[in-house]
Amino acid sequence: MNTALETKSAPEANFDEVKTALDGLTADIAEKTAPVSDLAERLAKLEAKANRPAGEAKADNDNDPAVAETKALDHYFRKFGTSDFQPEEVKALTAGVNADGGYTIPETFIREIIKDITEFSPMRDLARITSVGGSPVILPRRLTKPTASIVAEGAASTGSQSTYGQWSVPIYEIREHTDISNQLLEDSAFDMTAEIRSDLAEAFGEKEGDLFFTGTGVDEPLGLLTDPDFVTEEASAATLDPDDLIDLFYGVKSSYSRRGAWAMNRQVIKEVRKFKNTAGDYLWQDSLADGQPATFLGKPVVEVPALGEVGASNVVAVFGDWSRGFRILDRIAMSVLPDRLTRATNGEVRFHARRRVGGKLVRPEALIGLKMPA
Template identity: 40%
Template structure:
């Protein structure tokens, strides 16, 4: 809410029906604010009736309201069937609670000369029965059977001010007024009443020092920030900063989007392979036939395991609920990047076998150690059998792709062709391009480009990312240990469906 104002006069009946002026138009309240007619044009009823703006103290409902020349006149019902409603009704009759206060947000306002604001448009959230009104004219006029003032019509403002002053002299309301002033001041500050940003908390000062100096901050500043030991959780940002986490961009090669991905329940999978063709020949009627030998082999793809754990302080988990979510997100990003890198260049022992390290994949020489040759790319593509070539795609990193986009054929036409349709990839020599950040850069003796039918690369998922939260084993240290495991395998099934471009040795 922007502010909680007391600007009202109302009447009640025995059954709790209540009518009143929730806001007075045209005259300033004690804070200098003036509400103008039309400010409540968009008000929607019914709205809650509260006691002293306590959301836990609902005493009824306002059923209707309309703007009149003097202000916003409302009608509602105190719930007298519950004890709290009867108590409030008795306090109104005893003149202990004599005003209405609106809870609202000012959506159109201008500053007034000398202080205060002109309020032209207001979003009304609730109207409360209160003891001390903000506006001198916001007083209860009558309760029909129990008169509250001498008149039920709009009261004389000057007379009401005099009565209010007399009442304040008789009753010591200093502490209550001071508390209301404090609440009003906080409600008018940015951030919904947060501490004055001109006077930062000790935690905010210490955090600012940590951002500037790192671990060189003083012992007092460390005490203001430290929620756990530095290697095991570090410093917790002040509450007003910890709700947002700035994340670095994590890029990884989209191998899964183009490869053949399968699930498995075994630690490895064996694929039978067939080598030679038969030795069939054309023969005459009585000519001897020749024998054929077919060799069979097998290709095994073993499932590998990727694992780690993170210790995080229990206090940090309690004070920053998003901390565990961020840990899980970081694990998923790291595991995704690590496995994508392994699919490209994994050594095949502890990691999956990357297609760039498979010794059976042939290559085409570029002929130069630093400059890409357009002719070499054409030679590479057409060195593959037509069936594989027509299903293939190029793979390279962004730096290499930038170089390829500048290449032209002998007629001055670019080899690279842009995509003119949403969702369709870019093309080189009529075949799509997949940008893979884990591919090597152009350098002497490097393999910066591969052309392949990537369905010949098999990925086996044994276990998805398994995250286990262990709050017990490290509890004596005030920590929770979060374990993460991923079991996945990968390997080239048919090397003939891949071909690499090799830069010359300098």
């Protein structure tokens, strides 16, 4: 048999081997260059992104937690919930723990509300504020203290001891709601967060300002002026006399007077500003520094609308150490729950706000009021 016909010639065998080797090398090159192609594509995309107009770039403060909270809250108000929230937006909000699934205002939002309330409620600028965990709050107090005495040699001494009591201060709930139209919520140019903050701050601030001074103690805090333990001195005449204010100043113990401050109605402040000494100098001293109150007899003066004008039986001024005399007890700072159903037929969303707070005159000797005669 002719074997030359049954086997490939040497050149043919060499060609097949070379072809096989070339195919393998081509596949190997394609495999190794694939990541390079992907990298080139990514670099092209980055280059295109870098060439976009500057206005399309994100703001430098996008990663600021306060900015994230504000954007998430605004989204929450406009979209009526969190169903289409991005993960970072859900993280920026603080979920409420009540059974109704409400959302608590973010921490930065709460601080803004408290700051605004200070403007409306001077008592928060004066008194000591304590956060508490429940209601009622028990405040221990000393009723009497030990007394020492001199005894003759060999004589028996007399013993004495302190006695103690307590005040029980209830925590009350303040509620308010505000209605916002859907059109305002949907208007991207409208600062919804600022509007809600302003409305709630005004409502809660005015209510607190009244309660801390004139609250009846019946289903509401007992105010300073209505507390039976609040001490007042009666003015010498129906008109305001500087001598009465001087007597009031020195009627407070020196340990309280050192940190004392005046509280007066705006109309009373107008009269006090006119007082002069025998040399014709004003007793009132305007502040020389921004943000610092004016002084009378060397002590700061705070305007308190809840105090009365000059008139029969009105308390026109209070002086003393407010931080030691009056205590504000905060249980819940502020929470807001949107209600989409109650005002739905009117095209509005109702936002329910609440806070829990209490207050009490805890050291009556620290604060004394000037009361006009009947």
